[in-house]
Amino acid sequence: MGNRQEILLTGAGGQGLILASIVLAQAAVNDNKNVVQTQSYGPEARGGASMAGVIIDIDTIEYPKVVNPTILLCLNQASFTKYLPRIKKIGECVVIVDSTFVSGPFRDEYKVKSYPITRMAKEEIGKEVVANMLALGVLNASTNIIDREIFRESIFELAPKGSGELNQKAFDLGYSLYKHGSGQNKEETIQNSQ
Amino acid sequence: MGNRQEILLTGAGGQGLILASIVLAQAAVNDNKNVVQTQSYGPEARGGASMAGVIIDIDTIEYPKVVNPTILLCLNQASFTKYLPRIKKIGECVVIVDSTFVSGPFRDEYKVKSYPITRMAKEEIGKEVVANMLALGVLNASTNIIDREIFRESIFELAPKGSGELNQKAFDLGYSLYKHGSGQNKEETIQNSQ
């Protein structure tokens, strides 16, 4: 199971995390990997801290739940507070947060990477709703789990009619955001990059 | 189980057999005996051949169903046809039929006793509905299972308000009918006896 990537996507209900997890999972399928996607369905999924887990592996995936996250994405403060303690291999798990909503505390050993995901989505694309795809861009740029081109196509495939390009743009913007570096482990945001 | 009396009361729905069986059972209780009463509840209970079973014993009664009738009462032809074959000890079982409705065949070995039960009820009491109590009179006169006085009181106890005496009268008429003898094993009726 050396290949097994366990990804937790977390945030508030309505931030599009479930859809992001499905897009990520579909991208993994298109990239010829095995994948399992799960999500939280409880009342908390409506507000507060909602969660989706995606496990990607080349081998068959048996146990479908995330136990030992290798990637954690947090789009709001509540989920950051709730899910950070789930990390077992501190320092090895890639932690990406949206600095628009998450303000720490960022303890050094977690090596948290902070990007103004939602703010960029609003300012650069003009649509907050694409923050989820932008987040996927950052995530994939940071980790390279899925072939970038396949991922882009998957986004187009799953996006609501007419919004494919906009969503791809957000995804690409995530890559640039990544390239320009993060406010790692700090309450810091980076400047507009385009 | 030497004491065990197994009585089958049979006839058409509406002939008051269920009530007769309850009166008989209550009389047994009043006479300080153990008793179990059961009855048929199927659709046939509405018309055709309905049936009630009463088991009377001095010992505790375990198995509550009639398997080996010691007394069989038949108030209509259908029930005679249906229940006669249930008799196992042919000749030992007391068989009483209402000649108003039952016309045989009366094979000798069964020693069937035939009385114009319903006709007498109509003619002598003026009420067909008391035929059931009249039948109980014949039955108890023939077999003496219950103390006659206790039986009479039990009838009064259970009869609908105001009809106690009438029913007792019918019961007594059963005794006279018995005394005057039956058209044993024959399609014969006896004459009015009072």
Next chain:
Amino acid sequence: MPETKPVLMQGNEACAEGAISAGVRFYAGYPITPSTEVAEKMAVRLPDLGGVFIQMEDEIASMAAVIGASIGGMRALTATSGPGFSLKQENIGYAIMAEIPCVIVNVQRMGPSTGVPTAPSQGDVMQARWGTHGDHPVIVFSPASVYETYYLTIAAVNLSQKLRQPVILLLDEVVGHMREKVTIPKDSKLMVEKASDKVPADWKPYDDKGLAPLVPFGFGHYYHVTGLFHDQYGFPTGDPPQVERSLERIHEKLMKYRDEVILTNYIGHKEPRVVIITYGCTVRSARAVVKKAYWNNRMPVGLLSLQTLWPFPDKEVKEVARKADVIIVPEMNMGQIVGEVERHVKDEAEVVPLNRYDGEMISPDQISEMIGRWLA
């Protein structure tokens, strides 16, 4: 207890009378053969006692109304048969989860489905155990006579109150419809005290520590009742440790009172080679046989009759299994309680089912014949 003069009483009537003796003052039901006489008796009796009889629109509503009345502080009972028992299952589960006392009577008829409505059967034994969804504890009594029906109904009502646990009374058509001589105690003080009179200061409706009394609505304790998993105060929770603990607590309380919950009776030889294990009306056929075989002929046979079917009398069954070579389990079904007997007896004794499922009682002859085969 002063005894009154013996009376002739029907099993279903005895159920109604037992309920009344145990303080039941609320009946909600929907007619169905062969249980209807319970309702009919209640319809006559309850108004005179200041109680409530209501015929609901269906069995689901009947079960709901009984729970509602019980929360209001009235002892409550409902009666039905197979099809209605199936319909009540969802709300039986609610009563278990919310720990609302009540008694559900199922006078079994021949199933599945509409089956033969007037024919006897013992086909709902496993359904009584497992009929509602999810892991749930149940208490099920099964009487063999009119008097036992009276007596076990009283036990059911009181135990239900004490444990805040619905109790199911599984009659069969034979016992429900048969009339028998019984002597019932009069003016008995069978009712337990009202729980609400002695509410502890730190009362919590679902106290983690054990059995809190039910305080009826209307007394100023503003708690919440729900079929969701809940905390000590009754409020919903999905927290895994709390969920686990609640589920354990509602199961454990039955075993805490095992002596009152599990009722069985053994008659026969002290060192039996063949033991019959059965329940309900089938006990009568078995008893007829065992009495003759053991009392009259000193044959090494015995009868373990189960008044309690669930929780299953495992200890009692294992005990007879240790002595006996063969255990015969006659049932008016295709084999239900026998599975549980097998599970507990394992290889300690041979377990032999004796099944009849044609809508007729198992006769003493059938049982004798089976015993004969093993004692030959």
Next chain:
Amino acid sequence: MPETKPVLMQGNEACAEGAISAGVRFYAGYPITPSTEVAEKMAVRLPDLGGVFIQMEDEIASMAAVIGASIGGMRALTATSGPGFSLKQENIGYAIMAEIPCVIVNVQRMGPSTGVPTAPSQGDVMQARWGTHGDHPVIVFSPASVYETYYLTIAAVNLSQKLRQPVILLLDEVVGHMREKVTIPKDSKLMVEKASDKVPADWKPYDDKGLAPLVPFGFGHYYHVTGLFHDQYGFPTGDPPQVERSLERIHEKLMKYRDEVILTNYIGHKEPRVVIITYGCTVRSARAVVKKAYWNNRMPVGLLSLQTLWPFPDKEVKEVARKADVIIVPEMNMGQIVGEVERHVKDEAEVVPLNRYDGEMISPDQISEMIGRWLA
């Protein structure tokens, strides 16, 4: 079967897709978490296929409508979860008695009662067996993956048609809600032929001799369908020998096709000391462990996964019991199928339950730890 490109699919969706592949063109249901996606998928798909999707007023009506449609000749399915499954019981019994094919999906959630609607559980295993009143045969499948869900739904539909027997598909919330990569066959000829096309001249709707095909209403065969015990022509009877025979016939037909009805799978050591027996999503945790223990470390362990829960795979279980010293039965409930394992295994092997009932999956670690205890 030509395979199409792999897709990401949810368990509940796979159930809907499987049904459609097997020719299901009628869905009636009532929404309930965590099963609702089956309905939602059907609502989108069926109209385009000329099929019928109808949301009924409740689960009772849904079950009734499905039976009605099936009598009309349409393959029909309904999906629900615990509370709805409890409500459907009466009509499930009807379908069994009247031998009307249909598939009932229960995506299990944490019970009893409303429980934790979004939490997974395997708490309805025994209810699936015994939920409706009276002795009744059942077929219950339980898939462990999205593909297995697709596959077993198809098997369920076809078997149901072939045997004229309702089939229950017990999913759990994990399998129902999880999305997974699957490759599903396209344009498969999975449907069996229409029964009505080859009605024998002496056709009787409930032929004593065995399995008569169901001739849908509207084809001039004016037979009667009832939930009462009935004769070969469908007309009510209470005649004991006929009642007995009918009941036997509806049970026997399952065993006649045992090979198609009972599906299990064994992986692991040929001479195992410890065998895990489990089903549903718990298979995944067990398989993770057994793969590591046996494939990587050649430990004497094995896994018998049950795709069929009922009729219980007794032969298969006894076979592994003969080899193993210990059988571990992990279940997300307080111990349900383990009872059946114990009953059949008797003293052949030690049977050890491993239960979790807090609304969470059993983890591979829990299973490893348990194996460790026995192999130490």
Next chain:
Amino acid sequence: MASIDHLTKDFLRTKKLPHIWCPGCGNGIVTAALVRAIERADFDQRDVVIVSGIGCSSRAAGYLNFNTLHTTHGRALAFATGLKMARPELIIYVIMGDGDCSAIGGNHFIHSARRNIDLNAIVVNNHIYGMTGGQHSPLTPGGKKATTAPRGTLEREFKLLELARGAGATFGARGNAAQPRQLEQLIARAANHKGFSVVEALSPCPIAYGRRNKLGGPVDMLKEMKENSISIERASRKEQSELEGKTITGVLFDEDVPEYASEYYKSIGKSIPVRDNG
């Protein structure tokens, strides 16, 4: 038109007779009216289905020589809904008792009305639970006695057709066993109506209802039923006060509203097959 010269020939299962109903029970009269209504209509026998619930009246299904479906108590309309949606070309009569339809089956009744699905409901209203021996039903008139209302019921009864109307039913008629020809016509008109139709057929149950309420035998009950009835046509010409205590018979409402099954099939672009009567 099918032969009407002998009632029992084609459409009754004569082998199953005599039926289980008590002497003088109205169920047989209502069933005969239904058979005649079907005979006079020009249906293919293969297209006619009888669905019923559980109760005395529901046993009618077993005596009618069509495809017949005797379901569970209260659920007949839900079974019929599934069948109608699967096979919209079938002509489905749904026979229910008053308890079956309005007590346990109340929900399916109002939802069938709401959907306006083309089922022909025939509610045999004998004011009592007959099959189980005389418990009160939601249609037992207030004050009347029943085994579960030994002092007379305190409950208010439904006005069945008002309930149906409130739920959205588009055709409602009332007839009775004492006017069998009118009843036959009402059933025939109901079947012609496209949408959910309700025919309330008042029917004497001399055994479980009449006896306990001292209403005399079947003849008395039928006579009283006839005397108390007035047709809607005649009623419309009377003063309100003259109608006191009268039961109005006839078609009480009849409205044209899109029918559910055909709307559904239209929406999926399918036409409903019509049998070639050959």
Next chain:
Amino acid sequence: MASIDHLTKDFLRTKKLPHIWCPGCGNGIVTAALVRAIERADFDQRDVVIVSGIGCSSRAAGYLNFNTLHTTHGRALAFATGLKMARPELIIYVIMGDGDCSAIGGNHFIHSARRNIDLNAIVVNNHIYGMTGGQHSPLTPGGKKATTAPRGTLEREFKLLELARGAGATFGARGNAAQPRQLEQLIARAANHKGFSVVEALSPCPIAYGRRNKLGGPVDMLKEMKENSISIERASRKEQSELEGKTITGVLFDEDVPEYASEYYKSIGKSIPVRDNG
């Protein structure tokens, strides 16, 4: 009169807040109206019981500081009927969603109406199944979309108050979350009515209904609700044509008929206890 200076003080379980409802959901507005109606009435807190079914709206019970009973889906009225018969002195409000009340719970609804039992039904009609994420309900207007009606529903909807009326209900009112003061008054009047009362409270569900049907956010939905409403008093002064597309609010019917629980207690010669407010 109870203190009304702070809504949440006595009658809300503030520890349980914030509640689980979505931002802008009408459930909170309706619940607040209920709380105010109770506050203004002169009830002893001990006498008030809230019963609810299962659904988003039914979660209200958990937030109200009384004896509260959160039952099974659709069965709230049946539980409440048992409770009321056992304890007729209690004042019982029964909160139900539109699906809860009129789909699975339809039978209990019509039978409560028939019996005229003194329960105060508050039906939070958000036109959708909220809790399960947006399936159509029997009160979803024809043509509207839902997850189980992706092309818009073909089913006809109930007119809830007509259904209630047809079943025999004696009090029926309609209000909405966009007119919370009026709603409060309607709930208060309903509680004063002796017998079964129904208050239909129209309520926006922006998440499961509004979003899919492109009705805007909560503010848009509330505004439209307000604009489309007209009180029955004002409506009575308008032409029929002017009322096209309008929803009538207010008390639609109010009738005096013997109430079931009190009739029952009268019949057994018992009086219903009245709490000594001390």
Next chain:
Amino acid sequence: MLQYNKDDLSSELIIKSEWCKGCGVCVAFCPKEALFLDKENKAQKDVAKCSKCGICETFCPDFAISLIKRRLSAHAGDETGFNARE
């Protein structure tokens, strides 16, 4: 309403005694008083009085009376209990 012609000589009123339960309904509703119950409680007709109006047929709860026109074969019932048209 279809009317039977009382002068149609080919019509005949048939009473199937096996099905008659003696309820007396036909007797009570026959406008011509042409029916009576015999000693066995079975309905009997008085052919002379009968106008062949068919009312008794519609009233009999037991399908025991039929006014047969044209074809006279009575009760050509099915044998198996169901009866396919083809």
Next chain:
Amino acid sequence: MLQYNKDDLSSELIIKSEWCKGCGVCVAFCPKEALFLDKENKAQKDVAKCSKCGICETFCPDFAISLIKRRLSAHAGDETGFNARE
């Protein structure tokens, strides 16, 4: 309908931010435009504009607004989740 007196100086409008979900309903229905959402999406009041009509209280779906008269103790909630009067 009970009317609040806008000149009652002892009354105060309290917004409980922890419960406010920022739906904007109060803002839209306040007749005086005295409410707005802040950057955190929480309702805030402009005391100067507020007429203390209490409409916002009736509209807030989250019980987050209270117009307090007489007693000013805010949210003296229960501790145990239920709260017996005695």
